Amino acid sequence: MSYKKIAVIAGLVILVVCGCLVYLRDHVLVENRDIPELTDISAAYQANEEIATAKSKLEEGIAPAEVITTLPAGGNCVAIVIDGLPDRPLAARMVDVLQKHHAEATFFVEGQNAADDVETIRLLRDAGFELGNYTFVGLAGFDNVSQDKQIQELCRTQKIVSVRSAFIPTLFRAPRTVFTDALLQTVHAAGLPYAVKENVRVPRHVLGDDAAADAYVAGIVDGSIIAISANRPVERKADTEGKIDERPAIDMKPTIQDAGEQAPLETEDLANELDRLLTALEKRGFKIMNVNGFRKIRYIPANATVAAEQAASAVSKDAAEKTQGGEADGQ
Structure with missing residues (x-):
């Protein structure tokens, strides 16, 4: 064999070896280097800096978050909010349905599920x-947990979602939760300027066919915010104060749960029910818009209004009694 052929073969071998090394660098070694960024999110779970910042804002007296609520009649618009992160196959079908109808929707996601299902x-x-x-876990009755727990849940979720999606949420919801002034202050301190209050919550299994969907939508008024639950809320454990069940809600079937009742398991795909709902809304001429376009108000809970009225009534009664007592003394 001539030296020329040997040189050509050696050159080819060197090229192959270099190619293999480049492939290992770009595909194997880089993937291994990136794995901690995708799987090691312990820092995102803690969110210590964000929690400290939120506590400082509360000490400074931050204003409560505003509440996004229904629109006045006349726009022929509704908004859709999905409570809980669906598992990936269901989420893909729901996305297909929403895109088919050119419909907007906001997905309210649990921090734990966002971490587990990037x-x-x-x-x-x-x-x-x-x-x-x-x-963090779709915690029901969020207004009844301690402020420290609220801050931890919200800040951890904020950080995880921002790390996983490069998107920082601005909207808050929690299942079966009263928007008190104290809670809304905590929400705002955690970096969420708005909370969303629905006026329609679609029960599961009432949209079994097109006729049922048409009948249900007939009762929905213009300007409504419509909530659909994709996951069962997580309840606080009554036997252990402050302890909650932090199982991934993503492992549960999409369902809706009324207060004090065990939610039924899913018998039909939620995407099909969403499709029927959107079809029925379209028949009535509704436009499905982003909830951010709805009005934002300084919210006062109904029970707070009653308490204020009772306090004012008590003050008036006390004043009247003092006046009558003074008159009696003068006589």
């Missing part, structure tokens, strides 16, 4: 849907 988070963001903060 692919679904990316799916929703790539499709252009907004993400909201649904607490």
Whole structure:
């Protein structure tokens, strides 16, 4: 064999070896280097700096978050909010349904599920849907937990969603929760300027066919915010104060749960029910818009109004009694 052929073969071998090294660098070694960024999110779970900042804002007396609520009649608009992060197959079908109807929707996601299922988070963001903060585990009765717990749940969720999606939520919801002044202050301190209050909550299994969907939608008024639950809320454990069940809600079937009742398990795909709902809304001429377009108000809970009225009544009664007592003394 001539030296020329040997040189050519050696050159080819060197090229192959270099190619293999480049492939290992770009595909194997880089992937291994990136794994901690995708899987090690312990820092995101803690959110210590964010929690400290939120506590400082509360000490400074931050204003309560505003509440996004229904629109006055006349716009022929409604908004859709999805409570809980669906598992990926269901999320993909729901995205297909929403895109088919050219409908907006906001997905309120649990921080724990966002951490565990980054692919679904990316799916929703790539499709252009907004993400909201649904607490770390979708905790029911969020107004009844301690302020420290509220801050931890909200800040951890904020950080995880921002890390996983490069999107920082501005909207808050929690299942079966009263928007008290104290809670809304905590929400705002955690970096969420708005909370969303629905006026329609669609029960599962009432949209079994097109006729049922048409009948249900007939009762929905213009300017409504319509909530659909994709996950069962997480309840606080009554036997252990302050302890909650932090199981991933993503492992549960999409369902809706009324207060004090065990939610039924899913018998039909939620995406089909969403399709029927949107079809029925379209028949009535409703436009499904982003909830951010609805009005934002300084919210006062109904029970707070009653308490204020009772306090004012007590003051008036006390004043009247003192006046009558003074008159009696003068006589």
